[in-house]
Amino acid sequence: MILVLGTIALAVFLFIVxxxxxDVVAILIMVALPLMGLVTPVEAFSGLSSNxxxxxxxxxxxxxxxxxxxxxxxLVKPVLKVAGSSTxxxxxxISVTVAGISSFMQNIGAAALFLPAIQRISKKxxxxxxxxxxxxxxxxxxxxxxxxxxxxxxxxxxxxxxQFKLEPFGLFDVTPIGAALVFAGIACFIVLGRxxxxxxKVEEPDQVEEPEEEELEADIHELFTPPDFTHxxxxxTVADLRERYLVNVVALVEPPDFKVVAPASTTQVxxxxxxxxxxxxDAIERMAAEEGMELQxxxxxxxxxxxxxxxxxxxxxxxxxxxxxxxxxxxxxxxxRYQVTPISLGRHxxxxxxxxxxxxxxxxxxxxxxxxxKRLHYLHESDNNLLFTLQVEVEDLKKDKAFFAGLWLxxxxxxxIVFKIHLSVCLMTGAVGMILTRVLTVDExxxxxxxxxxxxxxxxxxxxxxxxxxxxxxxxxxxxLQGIGPTSPIVxxxxxxxxxxFFTLVISNVGxxxxxxxxxxxxxxxxxxxPRMAALAxxxxxxxxxxxxxxxxxxxxMGPGGYRSRDFMKAGxxxxxxxxxxxxxxxxxxYGI
Amino acid sequence: xxxxTISRGSKSMGTAVAEQVAENLGYQCLSRAVxxxxxxxxxxxEIQLARAMHDAPSxxxxxxxxxxxxxxxxxxxxTRHVAQDNVVYHGHAGHVLLQxxxxxxxxxxxxxxxxxxxxxxxxEKMSQTEALHHIQKLDKGRKRWTKTLFGVDPTDATLYDxxxxxPRFRVEDAADVICRSAQLQQFATTADSARNMHDLQLAxxxxxxxxxxxxxxxxxxxxxxxxxxxxxxxxxxxxxKALAERLRPGIEGINHIEVHVGxxxxxxxx
Numbered sequence: 001m002i003l004v005l006g007t008i009a010l011a012v013f014l015f016i017v018x019x020x021x022x023d024v025v026a027i028l029i030m031v032a033l034p035l036m037g038l039v040t041p042v043e044a045f046s047g048l049s050s051n052x053x054x055x056x057x058x059x060x061x062x063x064x065x066x067x068x069x070x071x072x073x074x075l076v077k078p079v080l081k082v083a084g085s086s087t088x089x090x091x092x093x094i095s096v097t098v099a100g101i102s103s104f105m106q107n108i109g110a111a112a113l114f115l116p117a118i119q120r121i122s123k124k125x126x127x128x129x130x131x132x133x134x135x136x137x138x139x140x141x142x143x144x145x146x147x148x149x150x151x152x153x154x155x156x157x158x159x160x161x162x163q164f165k166l167e168p169f170g171l172f173d174v175t176p177i178g179a180a181l182v183f184a185g186i187a188c189f190i191v192l193g194r195x196x197x198x199x200x201k202v203e204e205p206d207q208v209e210e211p212e213e214e215e216l217e218a219d220i221h222e223l224f225t226p227p228d229f230t231h232x233x234x235x236x237t238v239a240d241l242r243e244r245y246l247v248n249v250v251a252l253v254e255p256p257d258f259k260v261v262a263p264a265s266t267t268q269v270x271x272x273x274x275x276x277x278x279x280x281x282d283a284i285e286r287m288a289a290e291e292g293m294e295l296q297x298x299x300x301x302x303x304x305x306x307x308x309x310x311x312x313x314x315x316x317x318x319x320x321x322x323x324x325x326x327x328x329x330x331x332x333x334x335x336x337r338y339q340v341t342p343i344s345l346g347r348h349x350x351x352x353x354x355x356x357x358x359x360x361x362x363x364x365x366x367x368x369x370x371x372x373x374k375r376l377h378y379l380h381e382s383d384n385n386l387l388f389t390l391q392v393e394v395e396d397l398k399k400d401k402a403f404f405a406g407l408w409l410x411x412x413x414x415x416x417i418v419f420k421i422h423l424s425v426c427l428m429t430g431a432v433g434m435i436l437t438r439v440l441t442v443d444e445x446x447x448x449x450x451x452x453x454x455x456x457x458x459x460x461x462x463x464x465x466x467x468x469x470x471x472x473x474x475x476x477x478x479x480x481l482q483g484i485g486p487t488s489p490i491v492x493x494x495x496x497x498x499x500x501x502f503f504t505l506v507i508s509n510v511g512x513x514x515x516x517x518x519x520x521x522x523x524x525x526x527x528x529x530x531p532r533m534a535a536l537a538x539x540x541x542x543x544x545x546x547x548x549x550x551x552x553x554x555x556x557x558m559g560p561g562g563y564r565s566r567d568f569m570k571a572g573x574x575x576x577x578x579x580x581x582x583x584x585x586x587x588x589x590x591y592g593i
Numbered sequence: 594x595x596x597x598t599i600s601r602g603s604k605s606m607g608t609a610v611a612e613q614v615a616e617n618l619g620y621q622c623l624s625r626a627v628x629x630x631x632x633x634x635x636x637x638x639e640i641q642l643a644r645a646m647h648d649a650p651s652x653x654x655x656x657x658x659x660x661x662x663x664x665x666x667x668x669x670x671x672t673r674h675v676a677q678d679n680v681v682y683h684g685h686a687g688h689v690l691l692q693x694x695x696x697x698x699x700x701x702x703x704x705x706x707x708x709x710x711x712x713x714x715x716x717e718k719m720s721q722t723e724a725l726h727h728i729q730k731l732d733k734g735r736k737r738w739t740k741t742l743f744g745v746d747p748t749d750a751t752l753y754d755x756x757x758x759x760p761r762f763r764v765e766d767a768a769d770v771i772c773r774s775a776q777l778q779q780f781a782t783t784a785d786s787a788r789n790m791h792d793l794q795l796a797x798x799x800x801x802x803x804x805x806x807x808x809x810x811x812x813x814x815x816x817x818x819x820x821x822x823x824x825x826x827x828x829x830x831x832x833x834k835a836l837a838e839r840l841r842p843g844i845e846g847i848n849h850i851e852v853h854v855g856x857x858x859x860x861x862x863x
Contacts, residue, residue, distance in 0.1 A: 234785045244816030246849060290816075350834070354820045354851045355813075358859070 003036050004472040008515060011463065015507035022508050023452040026459025038466040047461030048454075051424040052159040056457060057449050058427035059149045062409060063105040064448035065434040069402040072101055076117055087127050088190050091135045094118065095189075098136055099143030099182040103150040104409075106450070108320070111140040111553040112387035115560060116315040116366050122349050129349055130198045133561035134568075135189035137553045138546060138575055142185045145543050146178030147171055148423065153513035156457060157539040158423070160464050160517040166532050171416040171423055177540060177586040184582045185575060196571040198563065218343070220250070220306050221277055221284050222296040229271040229292060236291065239265035239357065245287040246353045247279035250311075250341045250370050253301050261305070262341045262371055265330065265357055274301040278313075278343060278370050311372045313343060316379075316386035318365040320555040324385050330357040338379060340371030348562050364560035382447060387556075401439045408433035460514040468518040477522035489529040489593050490584060493537045496520045497580050500541035505550060509542040516542075533593050537583070544579045546572035595780045596675045596694070596790075597771060598687030600747060601702040603731045604709040604716075606759045606767075610702055611683035613768035618775065623674055624684040631670035635801065642667055646685045647738070662804040664742060668863065669801035672794040678782055685735075688752050689743040693861050694793060696786040698775050699752065702767065704759040754780075788816070791846065795819060796863045798844050799837065807833050811858035817848030822858035830854030 007029060014025045034044040047053060066072050075097055083093035094114050102110040114136060122129045144151030148158070148171045158168035189197065230236075238249045242265070253259045254273040269275065275293070277284055288295040299306055318324055324332060329342055334357075345356040346366035352359060367386065369376065380388040412430030415421045435442050467473045484495060496516070503512035516538045524534035545551040549558045549568050557563070587593050597614060601607025608624070615622035628646070632639040645663035668690045674680060675691060682691075688699040706728065713724035739747040750756050755774055757767045774780065782790075796814040799821065803810050809824035810833060821837050823830045834852040841847045 232783065240815075243818060246818060350851075352851055352853065353849070354815070354818050355853070355856075355859075359853055359856050 001470045001472045001475060004038055004466050004470045007032065011511065012507055015511050023456045026456045029463050030459040033462050033466050038470060039462050043465055044462045047458030050159045050461055051422065052156045053454055053458050054424040055149060055155050055427050056152065056453060058424065058431040060449050061431035061445045062427065062434065065405045065439040066409065068440050069405040071402045071405055076114065080117055085125050087131060090121060091132060091189055092186055094136050095139035095186045099139040099146065102140045102143030103146035107140045107144050107151065108552045108556060111137055111556055112317045115317050119346055119349060119366060128199060130561045130563060131193065133557040134197060134571055135186065137557040138185050139182060140553045141543055141545060141551060142182045145181055145540050146175050148174055149427065151543055152453060152457060152510045153542040154539045156510065156513050157535055159461060160514065161535050163465060163468060164521050164531060176590055177583060180582050180586045181579060184578055188575060188578055192574065196574050198567045218279050219281060222299050222302050223275045223277055223288055224294040224296060225269060225271055225273050226292060226294065227271050236269045237265065238263050238267045241287060243354060245283045247277050247283050247287050248341050248343050248370065249275050250278045251276035251302055251305060262335045262339050264335045276302040276306045313368055313370045314376050314388055316367050316369055316388050318361050318363055319385055319387045320363050320552050322385040324361045325363060326360050328358050328360055339375050340369045343368040343370050348560060362559040364556050381444060404437040405434060405439045456510050460510055464514040464518055467515065473518035474522045477519050477526060481523055481526055490588060492523065492527055492529050493533060493584055493587065493593055494580065496534055496537045497541035497583060500538045501544040501576060504542040504545045505548050509545065512542045513538055530593065533587060533591055540583050544576050546575040595775045595782060596678060596697045597681045597700060597775055598691055598697060599681065599683040599700045599702060600688050603728060604712040605702045605704040606764055607683055607702040609764045610767045611681050613764055614771045615681040617768055617772045620679045620681050623680055623682045627667060627671045627674060627684055631666045634670065635666040637663060637666060661808065665801045665804045669797040672797045676790050676794045686739060689739060689745060694786055694790050696780055696782040698780045699754045700771055701753040701756045702759055703756060708760045795846050799840060800863050802840050803833065803836060811862040813859060813862040817846050819847050819850045821852045822856055822862060823852055823854045
């Protein structure tokens, strides 16, 4: 038991200090536990074959399928239309949608989906980003509590309960509680938003009006440099043209056979080359006149490569934990690495066009990228550093498969609801169905899986087993119960939920669930409370992560919203208290605890 | 068609050489006129500008940014003048104030210490020791000024295109060498260098307008696209952005303006 407690203490310590990635900590635990003889080798690796891991793999594949067919992204425009121009309506429409998506997809994906759209709304309607983003971000987290596959702790719950031989929860058993939480969260911001959300303050003189940022209507044009272009002048680079005219060279053809898409900033523009450029027409005309270039009336050399069917622009959000964080586009050699051209950089409610190569990137920065659809599509599929928010309009975007994507989701849900088949089997059926009907290939399915999450879950499951097996959970549970003395079930649920809230703020939500579910079940058994309710309280309350910007969604929105930690504390405390009150009330009403 | 900056130590005959060069080439000879113009335009007493351009900043001044703002105003006035070409500037620090422009011929006039001491002894009626001490103090002050504000040593010969030792050259000879150098192809004003000059002028004008209330700003310009680098926080950056936008009607040539917060400015920014 001492070894288990020591391992737990070490794991918690490593989760807090983050000297090692948390998934690596989980793998270390998975290996260390059988070496210390705390679990059998079979038990140590049982997490990898657990229903929780299979379920999360299936959920990710189904999410990827929905994403690939553009089904989810197609929601953005109609939702924005419904949202109108009032702050409350915008918050409500986007939050409800994000919560709904979040209940079946990863929260971070749902949160990133609307980020650029919110930035545009903020700029257009002059509503501060800080008034919009936090409600939507919190809704993405709350939406994860609406189904048993909405967030990792709930996916994990049935597996952790299995060793206590407790009846598993169904996919929609938590929906009433989750829906109430989402409703309460949105209502809280509508009613209390003006007090708990930060207002952007400009230092004196406050009277200085926020400037109206000009919208640059950009398009693709073709230019040709004459034979004497380089005579008697300093060398001209792609970066020079961008800095002088805010025009981006997206392709360059130099006879006889040199052709480059997304040329690097340092590429020199020689005589007799054709340039495919992206920028406002007037800026391109000015460039052509001042630099002595010939502006072609229509695309000629690039007639095939730069048409709307072949290439275009997308917006991509810099993800939390991205390798690009705190580095500049120049440092990572962005054009070389990604083969697409960065056009602009959106941060807060501003859009940068000048010298974006040297701006250190932050979480939530929105990069507008231009490139061939196929290349953008590949990035969308394979790169985890950027979250693509507008569906790449690629040729191989399988819009025609949207029906099958929706069908297999419906099949999986029907199997769960009507036939009461085990959740992991139903979800994997949906995932396999999508592969069979070619919504996505099996390789695309493999690539879509977030192995970090898989190993985090699989690695921590044996720790939960060891905690129970060695009696450590029972020992801690008795200690806690003795500490709080005889109490009513509702107070015990509140204590468990508070513990889960605290743990999820300092260690990962998965870690908190694995450690607390055995503990909570033991406490419940010892005090006569329904152990399933105790486990459910942990599974739900580990989503109560609003006070610190530690949750991925909060981290994503912190930069763009211009929030500081104290902004999260202010709104987060209110939200956390509300979360606990609504959750316990709903559990009382539904399950009569 | 070029711009000539003449940097000199005190009593090195630099002024005489500059005037001779201007006369030979028919150029405008500038020094105090720049201070006067800056004084008028930015409503700062000339004496304060002169002190800011001459005396090394005290410890207290280094903490504040008033001196930097005065220097920015003088630089703005200077760049406005030299953008018109055909100028000889022999005021303080022309070689650092007009960086990154290829048609600027940077000249340094030096003289050996004995020669300078003898001039001071004659003009100021000082003893040899007093004169030596006086010159050393002035040299030290100028060195510290340039080092503090621009991070370079004014006696570093690599900062200049031409260094002339006055006792070896008579004033007329030195002027002749400078005039011939100014005719060289590499110092001719080209379309590129003229554009760089206008960019520098625009950046200096924007910096002069912003620096009084915002110490931590650096400005660059490329073809009228002005980029303000602001070291302070986001909120302060918004304020700088709003102020910069308000400058647009008052400063000719701004096409687009952006404020980048927390980004290290490039060396070319002023």
